[in-house]
Amino acid sequence: MASSPHSTASSSATNPFSTAAPTPIPASTLQLVNIRSHVPIELDFTEANYSAFFMLTFRKFGMLDQIDGTVDARQHIYDAEWTQVDSAIVSWPYTTVSREIFNTMLKPNYNTYCVWTAIAGVFLDNSMQRAVYTQQKFRSLYQGDLSMSEYCAHLKQLADTLRDVGAPVTDQYKL
Known part of the structure; x- marks a missing residue:
């Protein structure tokens, strides 16, 4: 039986459908992603499942580390590819939230983790x-x-x- 290039011996023994974590897509491709096709709702104070759509998108593109706090953005400030990816992702929530939420979370020079935390704060504060x-x-x-x-x-x-x-x-x- 031929194994997938993404599977490992240990993961294929326990789960035949297991693959390695997705490889993040390059910034040049990410900038072309229409986030509205992945997150078809606008976040407002009455809408549910917004974060579920985003979590699926982040998993799909192999970018959970951008929002989960495991990567320190300051360590990547001189990494052009990482900065471009982060900037592309930052624009996603800005284009999928209501005007009311947008005004509460917009800050200059925010990275993805800060934007995601600001959105969560708007909803968890109350x-x-x-x-x-x-x-x-x-x-x-x-x-x-x-x-x-x-x-x-x-x-x-x-x-x-x-x-x-x-x-x-x-x-x-x-x-």
Whole structure:
């Protein structure tokens, strides 16, 4: 059996679909990426799943280290390729957030990690209030004139928001 150039003996023994971490794409290619095709929603105070879209995109392009704090941007200040990649990524959230959020997070000379942290801060700073408000909306939601699919979609959006603010909905009656 031929092995993939990305697999290792140890990973293929435990997971036949395992591959090495994706190689980050070059800055020249990254600058051509239309982020809207990967993150089809605009982040505002009512939208859920924004970070999930971005996390998938960062994983897909092998760039989690840009946002997870494992890389110190100051160490790469003279690395032209890394700086170009970081600058391209910084523009992504700026073009996918509402005007209200954009105005709270825009800072000159921010790197990707700082922008990502600023976005998280906007949502985590008031997470307790958002959780209480959203829990109340979740528990008082009634179907009324909504179709079943609209009702379920609204419940899912509220549940996703609760998960994002650290108060996930649980099944209390599970045996």
